[in-house]
Amino acid sequence: MSLLVVGSVAFDGLETPFGKVDRTLGGAATYFSVAASFFTHVNLVGVVGDDFSKADEAIFRGRRIDISGLERATGKTFFWAGRYGLDPNDRVTLTTELNVFATFRPKLPAAFCDSKHIFLANIDPTLQHSVLQQMKKRPRLVGLDTMNYWIEGNPAELREILAKTDVLMINDAETRLLSNEHNLLRAARHIFKLGPRTLIIKRGEHGATMVDSKGVFCVPGFPLEEVHDPTGAGDSFAGGFMGYLAGARSLSDAVLRRAMVYGSVMGSFAVERFGLERVRHLKRREIDARARHFAKLTQFRL
Amino acid sequence: MSLLVVGSVAFDGLETPFGKVDRTLGGAATYFSVAASFFTHVNLVGVVGDDFSKADEAIFRGRRIDISGLERATGKTFFWAGRYGLDPNDRVTLTTELNVFATFRPKLPAAFCDSKHIFLANIDPTLQHSVLQQMKKRPRLVGLDTMNYWIEGNPAELREILAKTDVLMINDAETRLLSNEHNLLRAARHIFKLGPRTLIIKRGEHGATMVDSKGVFCVPGFPLEEVHDPTGAGDSFAGGFMGYLAGARSLSDAVLRRAMVYGSVMGSFAVERFGLERVRHLKRREIDARARHFAKLTQFRL
Numbered sequence: 001m002s003l004l005v006v007g008s009v010a011f012d013g014l015e016t017p018f019g020k021v022d023r024t025l026g027g028a029a030t031y032f033s034v035a036a037s038f039f040t041h042v043n044l045v046g047v048v049g050d051d052f053s054k055a056d057e058a059i060f061r062g063r064r065i066d067i068s069g070l071e072r073a074t075g076k077t078f079f080w081a082g083r084y085g086l087d088p089n090d091r092v093t094l095t096t097e098l099n100v101f102a103t104f105r106p107k108l109p110a111a112f113c114d115s116k117h118i119f120l121a122n123i124d125p126t127l128q129h130s131v132l133q134q135m136k137k138r139p140r141l142v143g144l145d146t147m148n149y150w151i152e153g154n155p156a157e158l159r160e161i162l163a164k165t166d167v168l169m170i171n172d173a174e175t176r177l178l179s180n181e182h183n184l185l186r187a188a189r190h191i192f193k194l195g196p197r198t199l200i201i202k203r204g205e206h207g208a209t210m211v212d213s214k215g216v217f218c219v220p221g222f223p224l225e226e227v228h229d230p231t232g233a234g235d236s237f238a239g240g241f242m243g244y245l246a247g248a249r250s251l252s253d254a255v256l257r258r259a260m261v262y263g264s265v266m267g268s269f270a271v272e273r274f275g276l277e278r279v280r281h282l283k284r285r286e287i288d289a290r291a292r293h294f295a296k297l298t299q300f301r302l
Numbered sequence: 303m304s305l306l307v308v309g310s311v312a313f314d315g316l317e318t319p320f321g322k323v324d325r326t327l328g329g330a331a332t333y334f335s336v337a338a339s340f341f342t343h344v345n346l347v348g349v350v351g352d353d354f355s356k357a358d359e360a361i362f363r364g365r366r367i368d369i370s371g372l373e374r375a376t377g378k379t380f381f382w383a384g385r386y387g388l389d390p391n392d393r394v395t396l397t398t399e400l401n402v403f404a405t406f407r408p409k410l411p412a413a414f415c416d417s418k419h420i421f422l423a424n425i426d427p428t429l430q431h432s433v434l435q436q437m438k439k440r441p442r443l444v445g446l447d448t449m450n451y452w453i454e455g456n457p458a459e460l461r462e463i464l465a466k467t468d469v470l471m472i473n474d475a476e477t478r479l480l481s482n483e484h485n486l487l488r489a490a491r492h493i494f495k496l497g498p499r500t501l502i503i504k505r506g507e508h509g510a511t512m513v514d515s516k517g518v519f520c521v522p523g524f525p526l527e528e529v530h531d532p533t534g535a536g537d538s539f540a541g542g543f544m545g546y547l548a549g550a551r552s553l554s555d556a557v558l559r560r561a562m563v564y565g566s567v568m569g570s571f572a573v574e575r576f577g578l579e580r581v582r583h584l585k586r587r588e589i590d591a592r593a594r595h596f597a598k599l600t601q602f603r604l
Contacts, residue, residue, distance in 0.1 A: 086484040182388040185527045206508040209522070218522035218599050220509070225487045257602040291604055297520050298600045300559040302593055 001140070002041060002114070003246040005032045006106050006131045007121025007235075009046040009070065013081030013095065014274060018228040024275035025056055027078065028121035028145070031232035034279055035239025035266040036119075037063040038287055040246040043112045045069035045131070049077040049100045059280060069109050073100040088204055088230035088271075108134045117246040119143040119238055120165075125150050125157040132164055141251065143167040143242050144196075145234070151178050163195040169238050171202045185211065198256070200241070200263075202234050208267075210260050214253045219260050220297055222268035222290070229274045233267045236279060240266030265290045303442070304343060304416070305548040307334045308408045308433045309423025309537075311348040311372065315383030315397065316576060320530040326577035327358055329380065330423035330447070333534035336581055337541025337568040338421075339365040340589055342548040345414045347371035347433070351379040351402045361582060371411050375402040390506055390532035390573075410436045418442040419548040421540055422467075424449050427459035434466055443553065445469040445544050446498075447536070453479050461496060470498040471540050477503050487513065500558070502543070502565075504536050510569075512562050516555045521562050522599055524570035524592070531576045535569045538581060542568030567592045 010027035014020065033042040041064040048056075048070060060067050078101035081094040106127055113136045120128040122145040132142070144165040150158055151174060162168065168191060172184065178194075179187035188199045188211040198212040205227075207220040241263030248255045265287055272278040312329035316322065335344040343366040350358075350372060362369050380403035383396040408429055415438045422430040424447040434444070446467040452460055453476060464470065470493060474486065480496075481489035490501045490513035500514040507529075509522040543565030550557045567589055574580040 183527055185525050203508070206505070207520075207522070209525075211525075216525045216599055217602070218509075220511070220520035220522065223487050223511075223513075223518045225485055227485075254603060258604060261602055261604070288604075295602070295604060297518055298602075300519070300563055300597070300600075301556060302560060302563070302590075302597060 001116040001246050002043060003036055003117040003119070003242055004043045004045065004108070004112050004115035005029050005036070005119045005121060005239075006045040006128070007032065007119075007123055008078055008101060009048050009052075010078040010080055010101070012231060012275065013079070014229055014231055015083040016229050017084075017086050018226060019274060021274050023079075025059055026080070026231060026275055028235040030059065030276065031235035031270060031279075032119060032121060032239040032242075033065045034059060034063065034276060035236040035270070036243030036246070037065050038266075038282070038284055039240070039243030039262065040064065042066065042243070043069060043115055045106050045108060045112065047071040047073050047100050047104045049073055049075045052077050059276060069107075069112055071104075071107065073103075075100040082231075084230055088227055091230075106131050106134075116140040117143075117242055119145075119242045120161070121145050121235060121238070122147050122150075125154050125161045128161045129157060132161070141166050141242075141245060143169060143238060145169050145238060146174065148174060148177055159194060165196045167198040167200060168196040169200040169202060169234070169241070171204070171234070175199070175201050184209070185216075200260070202237060204230070204233070208237065208260060208264055210256065212256070217257050217260060219264045219294065222264065222294065222297070224268065224272060227271045230271050231275070232270045236270035237263040237267035240264070261291050261294050262287070264294060303418040303548050304345060305338055305419040305421070305544055306345040306347065306410070306414050306417035307331050307338070307421045307423060307541075308347040308430070309334065309421075309425055310380055310403060311350050311354070312380040312382055312403070314533055314577065315381070316531055316533060317385040318531050318576075319386070319388050320528060321576060323576050325381075327361055328382070328533060328577055330537040332361065333537035333572060333578065333581075334421060334423060334541040334544075335367050336361060336365065336578060337538040337572070338545030338548070339367050340568075340584070340586055341542070341545030341564065342366065344368065344545070345371060345411075345417055347408050347410060347414065349373040349375050349402050349406045351375055351377045354379050361578060371409070371414055373406075373409065375405075377402040384533075386532055390529055393532075408433050408436075419445075419544060421445040421447075421544045422463070423447050423537060423540070424452075427452050427456050427463045430463045431459060434463070443468050443544075443547060445471060445540060447471050447540060448476065450476060450479055465497040467498045469500040469502060471502040471504060471536070471543070473504045473506070473536070477501070486511070487518070502562070504539060506532070506535070510539065510562060510566055512558065514558070519559050519562060521566045521596065524566065524596065524599070526570065526574060529573045532573050533577070534572045538572035539565040539569035542566070563593050563596050564589070566596060
């Protein structure tokens with residue numbers, strides 16, 4: 001079934017202990033859609049500038065990604081540059097140039113307006129809201145990402161969109177900030193009152209935790225010898241998670257758990273190389289092999 | 303089969319966001335032996351002062367704990383006081399009074415010298431070494447804990463004892479310090495060269511990770527709404543882990559995984575109340591129920 005993503009398409013400058021790239025294709029919607037396209041058809045809505053070439057566009061070709069919603073604007077594409085330490089949480093932003101993204105107003109092609117699944121990547125809640133308003137009917141599942149900047153800066157609009165969100169995917173610090181609760185179980189209960197039925201807490205190297213009315217489910221971080229570039233891990237996770245769900249018949253607890261595993265699989269591949277280098281060359285059988293590896297990592301018999 | 307623990311028996315003063323106690327029974331060997339006694343018979347070696355009363359001793363009574371190796375010395379029992387923040391990693395030591403522990407030299411009763419399993423809690427590596435020298439023959443399994451103070455302060459003696467250790471149980475910061483490697487998989491490979499065949503990395507609220515030649519196994523932290531007192535979590539984990547192994551016929555991968563789960567179960571109970579309050583009133587059926595809860599937390603089918 002159809003999956004719509006709305007978010008940034010960007011160029012990134014990246015420095016990590018394992019190397020440096022001056023300019024590579026990135027952005028939440030890019031990571032998300034490439035990851036999700038292994039599982040389902042993706043409709044992408046975003047904006048790029050006139051520096052976005054045919055060669056850049058190649059990332060989407062030969063995949064189940066419809067880029068008729070990728071707007072071309074006059075000006076430069078969103079650019080972000082950052083530096084990571086050995087601990088991927090030590091991130092310093094060096095440059096943020098919004099460029100054409102500053103005036104981005106998502107416009108959905110008519111064919112996208114009945115998408116059954118939507119992922120609203122981390123953008124202004126006002127814009128996230130405008131996407132839902134363009135839908136013909138309530139989607140089967142709305143997933144949402146946000147960040148401290150919007151939690152503190154646009155709380156009223158964020159509440160509006162949270163009321164229409166099914167699955168909220170944020171990190172532990174954002175969970176605590178949004179709920180004003182240190183304990184993550186209490187924080188989840190608070191967040192359920194705001195709308196979402198499911199909270200996924202992304203914990204980087206510590207994995208991901210899903211909390212809903214059925215209880216708690218934990219997936220560890222995949223043990224890797226080298227995390228070359230943490231950029232895009234969360235959006236690749238979201239792509240694997242939402243992509244798997246969009247292709248699944250039910251949204252049962254067993255299906256949500258599998259989606260958590262496929263999300264973790266895609267996040268773990270994303271960080272193995274710079275930018276999209278690892279994920280763009282990925283084969284489906286590698287994805288399934290790593291999912292089995294996750295089972296080996298966690299399973300036991302009492 | 304027999305399990306020997308050598309380590310501290312202490313009084314603790316504890317302050318956490320959930321309350322304060324001026325003086326409660328604690329110490330690594332106390333937490334360890336009470337946790338392990340649910341699974342096997344424990345031989346305890348440690349030292350207390352003349353302020354250690356019959357009432358204090360009650361914690362060991364009615365359990366499978368032999369305290370004939372608990373030396374009574376003239377002076378006061380080891381006292382530690384500390385304060386924790388909402389994040390249990392934010393720990394401030396307020397007082398450390400070694401008292402009779404300062405001159406502690408472990409002396410094993412003759413009956414303990416053929417213990418099949420040994421846990422050397424976090425004490426000076428020189429003393430840990432002296433315990434192994436008192437054994438009649440090589441035990442089936444030697445487990446060891448240590449800390450930054452000894453890694454930096456007594457590295458030569460630590461290397462000696464590591465060469466005779468089977469299972470090393472330390473936290474992530476200690477793993478990095480000991481191996482001089484940030485990445486935990488590379489760190490594990492480095493540590494295997496020093497002696498241990500199995501490394502267990504204790505990660506607090508993020509759970510525990512076991513690395514050995516068979517691969518990696520992860521157990522998440524148990525989701526609790528309130529962590530009243532993190533003291534003793536690691537030693538209770540070690541007690542559950544070693545206690546389960548001491549009662550198991552083989553040391554297969556499946557058995558080690560179950561031991562990791564029972565260790566995590568005991569650690570999770572330890573932090574629910576101050577000091578030993580929760581664990582001292584625990585029933586075996588509660589332990590088994592929580593182990594099943596760990597299965598529910600982690601299991602999925604692809």
